[in-house]
Amino acid sequence: MLCRGLSHLQSRFQNLLKRGVICQVLQMSNFKSLFPLAIHWHHTASKSMNCAWHQHEDHFELQCANTVMRFGYVWLRDHCRSASCYNSKTHQRSLDTASVDLYIKPKSIRLDETTFFFTWPDGHVTRYDLDWLMKNSYESQKQKVIQPRILWNAKIYQQAQVPSADFQHFLETNEGLKKFLQNFLLYGIAFVENVPPTQEHTEKLAERISLIRETIYGRMWYFTSDFSRGDTAYTKLALDRHTDTTYFQEPCGIQVFHCLKHEGTGGRTLLVDGFYAAQQVLQKAPEEFELLSKVPLKHEYIENVGECHNHMIGVGPVLNIYPWNKELYLIRYNNYDRAVINTVPYDIVHRWYTAHRTLTTELRKPENELWVKLKPGKVLFIDNWRVLHGREAFTGYRQLCGCYLTRDDILNTARLLGLQA
Numbered sequence: 215m216l217c218r219g220l221s222h223l224q225s226r227f228q229n230l231l232k233r234g235v236i237c238q239v240l241q242m243s244n245f246k247s248l249f250p251l252a253i254h255w256h257h258t259a260s261k262s263m264n265c266a267w268h269q270h271e272d273h274f275e276l277q278c279a280n281t282v283m284r285f286g287y288v289w290l291r292d293h294c295r296s297a298s299c300y301n302s303k304t305h306q307r308s309l310d311t312a313s314v315d316l317y318i319k320p321k322s323i324r325l326d327e328t329t330f331f332f333t334w335p336d337g338h339v340t341r342y343d344l345d346w347l348m349k350n351s352y353e354s355q356k357q358k359v360i361q362p363r364i365l366w367n368a369k370i371y372q373q374a375q376v377p378s379a380d381f382q383h384f385l386e387t388n389e390g391l392k393k394f395l396q397n398f399l400l401y402g403i404a405f406v407e408n409v410p411p412t413q414e415h416t417e418k419l420a421e422r423i424s425l426i427r428e429t430i431y432g433r434m435w436y437f438t439s440d441f442s443r444g445d446t447a448y449t450k451l452a453l454d455r456h457t458d459t460t461y462f463q464e465p466c467g468i469q470v471f472h473c474l475k476h477e478g479t480g481g482r483t484l485l486v487d488g489f490y491a492a493q494q495v496l497q498k499a500p501e502e503f504e505l506l507s508k509v510p511l512k513h514e515y516i517e518n519v520g521e522c523h524n525h526m527i528g529v530g531p532v533l534n535i536y537p538w539n540k541e542l543y544l545i546r547y548n549n550y551d552r553a554v555i556n557t558v559p560y561d562i563v564h565r566w567y568t569a570h571r572t573l574t575t576e577l578r579k580p581e582n583e584l585w586v587k588l589k590p591g592k593v594l595f596i597d598n599w600r601v602l603h604g605r606e607a608f609t610g611y612r613q614l615c616g617c618y619l620t621r622d623d624i625l626n627t628a629r630l631l632g633l634q635a
């Protein structure tokens with residue numbers, strides 16, 4: 215076992231010292247640029263980043279600044295990035311994980327500058343860069359937000375004065391696209407203006423950022439109040455706030471709306487940030503937030519109108535959160551399409567209704583409602599996993615076209631443009 219800088223060890227690491235071998239890494243000058251979590255460490259670490267490590271019986275421990283990170287040996291062996299274990303051209307694992315001894319332990323560990331060298335019992339050597347380990351540790355992921363967002367009520371959104379994208383700029387420049395996507399990711403809604411009011415141009419716009427998600431409503435849809443489909447959307451009635459396609463196992467990620475024509479009154483679009491409302495529930499009644507994130511519900515779409523026969527069922531809680539950092543990523547809220555609740559016993563059902571009421575109260579607060587009148591030329595993108603939409607009743611002839619997009623593909627575009635998504 216080789217160690218460096220032992221003389222620099224301070225009392226801070228004395229506990230670790232007592233338990234065995236300690237090594238320290240000094241002067242990590244490239245640390246901040248390599249490690250995106252630098253923002254977090256920035257406050258806690260001085261310029262020379264001190265890290266200490268320790269080889270335990272069943273895991274490897276790394277301590278940098280105030281973070282203690284633990285890595286199991288099977289995990290470490292499984293994440294070997296050597297040429298025989300990992301294809302760096304395809305970014306795919308070649309190693310057969312099932313061939314790794316579940317009780318594997320390294321024969322030796324040494325640190326050279328900022329690279330650890332693990333030698334395994336069969337002589338295979340794995341190298342891990344310190345910053346790679348830090349970035350990929352559970353402990354750092356736990357503190358990290360997957361998707362930075364600005365939660366809003368009407369006032370916050372209006373005061374932010376988020377600009378709309380211009381059709382040409384959006385189509386022809388990466389910069390225009392990137393700005394649009396950044397706003398979309400932050401707020402869950404975004405507008406494009408100066409779009410020729412046709413279905414073809416709307417389609418072109420959608421294809422610029424994502425693959426269109428074809429559903430039972432078609433690829434591009436075009437609808438009026440003709441009740442051509444068995445759903446209230448195809449009437450002139452008001453629609454309370456909701457998310458769409460809750461009856462899919464994976465609800466559509468994004469909804470695109472373009473109002474091509476409206477000769478009449480009413481018909482404004484209502485937008486509510488579901489995550490803002492959920493955040494209020496978390497603050498006011500955390501146990502209700504938890505219940506909404508745990509109780510599985512069914513939503514259902516049953517249609518028998520004309521030639522259209524469909525029966526869709528989607529299952530999932532109202533609030534969907536990542537288990538490791540509790541970050542909210544999907545709200546499934548549609549009181550029209552919610553199916554019979556038969557997945558939980560009656561006493562929990564009652565508690566669920568209470569929690570659902572609390573969330574509904576937040577969602578219905580007038581200060582959380584953003585009302586917009588969609589006009590030909592102005593296309594609205596809605597994050598259907600976050601922002602609820604609704605509409606006011608209307609009179610006269612109204613034509614809306616649009617489509618759904620797959621969330622994976624829009625996030626793919628965002629990442630390729632360098633955005634965090």
Ligand SMILES: C[N+](C)(C)CCCC[C@H](N)C(=O)O
Pocket residue numbers: 431435437445446447456457458459460548550551
């Ligand atoms: C958008 N488009 C008119 C095609 C479909 C409307 C789907 C309406 C359905 N109740 C839901 O919320 O999913």
Ligand SMILES: O=C(O)CCC(=O)C(=O)O
Pocket residue numbers: 447453458483603604605614
């Ligand atoms: O007519 C509208 O403005 C929206 C209707 C609706 O909720 C939908 O089509 O998903």
Ligand SMILES: [Fe+2]
Pocket residue numbers: 447456457458603
């Ligand atoms: Fe809808």
